[in-house]
Amino acid sequence: MDDESRQRFFKNKRQEGEGLGFSTECVHGGEEESREHASVEYPIYQTATYYFDNTQDLWDYYHKKSSRLSEYGRYGNPTIKVLEKKLALLEGAEEALVFPSGMAAFTTALLFVCQTGDHIILTNDGYRGIHKFCDKYLARFGITHEYVPFELGEIEKKIKPTTRLLFSEFPSNPRLRVLPLREVAMLCRQKQVFFFLDATFATPYNCSPLKYGVDLVLHSLTKYLGGHNDLLGGALLGKKELLEQLRLFQGLLGSILEPHTAYLLLRSLKSFALRMKTINESAEKIAIFLANHPKIERVWYPRLPSHPDYLVAKEYLKGGGGIVSFEVKGSLDEATRLVDNLYIPRIAASLGGTESLVHVVTAMSYHDLSPEQRKAMGVADNMVRLAVGLEDSEDLIRDLSQALEKV
Numbered sequence: 001m002d003d004e005s006r007q008r009f010f011k012n013k014r015q016e017g018e019g020l021g022f023s024t025e026c027v028h029g030g031e032e033e034s035r036e037h038a039s040v041e042y043p044i045y046q047t048a049t050y051y052f053d054n055t056q057d058l059w060d061y062y063h064k065k066s067s068r069l070s071e072y073g074r075y076g077n078p079t080i081k082v083l084e085k086k087l088a089l090l091e092g093a094e095e096a097l098v099f100p101s102g103m104a105a106f107t108t109a110l111l112f113v114c115q116t117g118d119h120i121i122l123t124n125d126g127y128r129g130i131h132k133f134c135d136k137y138l139a140r141f142g143i144t145h146e147y148v149p150f151e152l153g154e155i156e157k158k159i160k161p162t163t164r165l166l167f168s169e170f171p172s173n174p175r176l177r178v179l180p181l182r183e184v185a186m187l188c189r190q191k192q193v194f195f196f197l198d199a200t201f202a203t204p205y206n207c208s209p210l211k212y213g214v215d216l217v218l219h220s221l222t223k224y225l226g227g228h229n230d231l232l233g234g235a236l237l238g239k240k241e242l243l244e245q246l247r248l249f250q251g252l253l254g255s256i257l258e259p260h261t262a263y264l265l266l267r268s269l270k271s272f273a274l275r276m277k278t279i280n281e282s283a284e285k286i287a288i289f290l291a292n293h294p295k296i297e298r299v300w301y302p303r304l305p306s307h308p309d310y311l312v313a314k315e316y317l318k319g320g321g322g323i324v325s326f327e328v329k330g331s332l333d334e335a336t337r338l339v340d341n342l343y344i345p346r347i348a349a350s351l352g353g354t355e356s357l358v359h360v361v362t363a364m365s366y367h368d369l370s371p372e373q374r375k376a377m378g379v380a381d382n383m384v385r386l387a388v389g390l391e392d393s394e395d396l397i398r399d400l401s402q403a404l405e406k407v
Helices: 003-015 022-028 055-062 078-091 102-113 128-141 152-158 181-191 240-253 259-269 272-291 310-316 332-340 361-365 371-376 393-405
Strands: 095-099 119-123 144-148 163-169 194-198 216-220 234-238 296-300 323-328 357-360 383-387
Touching: 022 078, 022 272, 078 095, 078 216, 078 234, 078 259, 095 102, 095 240, 102 128, 102 163, 102 194, 102 216, 102 234, 102 240, 119 128, 119 152, 128 144, 144 152, 152 181, 163 181, 181 194, 234 240, 272 296, 272 323, 272 393, 323 332, 332 357, 332 361, 332 383, 332 393, 357 361, 361 383
Parallel strands: 119 144, 119 163, 163 194, 194 216
Antiparallel strands: 095 234, 216 234, 296 323, 323 383, 357 383
């Protein structure tokens, strides 16, 4: 099949009602165009700048009479562009924009959307890095913020005339709390509040938040989309008009993903659907095992009926994802003993890779807070977070079982 016919096939399929399957888009999405030397994989364009044949070509580019991608690497790269097209297809977004980390994506979006005098709301269970940024630095920009529980009524109470943005995670870190997206998006529209959602834990495999009215979705590409614990990256996804403005802002900030990382992400996305299917199934089995173990006090996993947001998760999530947070009966000592006696998961931050990772939540993310401060934030000293990888679930369960015997 020649390249032109193949491109037409993919375009027509996407315009049809059913379109292409998720795994097919993981492999081929954004990569239909022909390339030099007929390489199967999309190449890395390792260039900082681009040349013009003459000055008129340069004028044509600036007056949008040219199909050129960019004149300088900070404003565009072919490898990165293909990655963004693929991510947009998987998320069901009009446009995607990639960054060197999830935090870079978050701070860029926040500083673009908000200005001096604005008030923002964040749900109270979430990534500590984001909370630290807001607590330490927002005031210098004249932006105020508050934390709220995962309840629609509580969110509505906190909205003021100056409230510009609501930020939440879906599900949240580490307790996997889940907001009813449709209802929250409707409230935000009524109150003219920008709804910004970190869907890293859900991934595009388990949910497409934009279709429920979310304004902007964030992913840490470091996690499931990268999937191999070997890169850092972030992405923002949403409507084309908004993302085009964000792209100009990103170029001026200089928060640019480099092309070799984009290539690694394109490689990783080929197997994304297969990895997520396995991780969903394994994590749910492990969550059920832990929920029935006599030495476990509580399990936080959205697909368990005991989770406070179980019905919401059942409506919005195709799978529960790869994080299982649980509280060991006892104290910090018992949680530490369990983690230290595991053979397969390594003690480390992050998640979503091929290797399972584990840590005591207090020790990894909240070590700089007092027990009283942690308690006020709802962080239990006996909580463990397990990021399930691609090992056999039976092996992970056996490992957890032997470690629990030593608690």
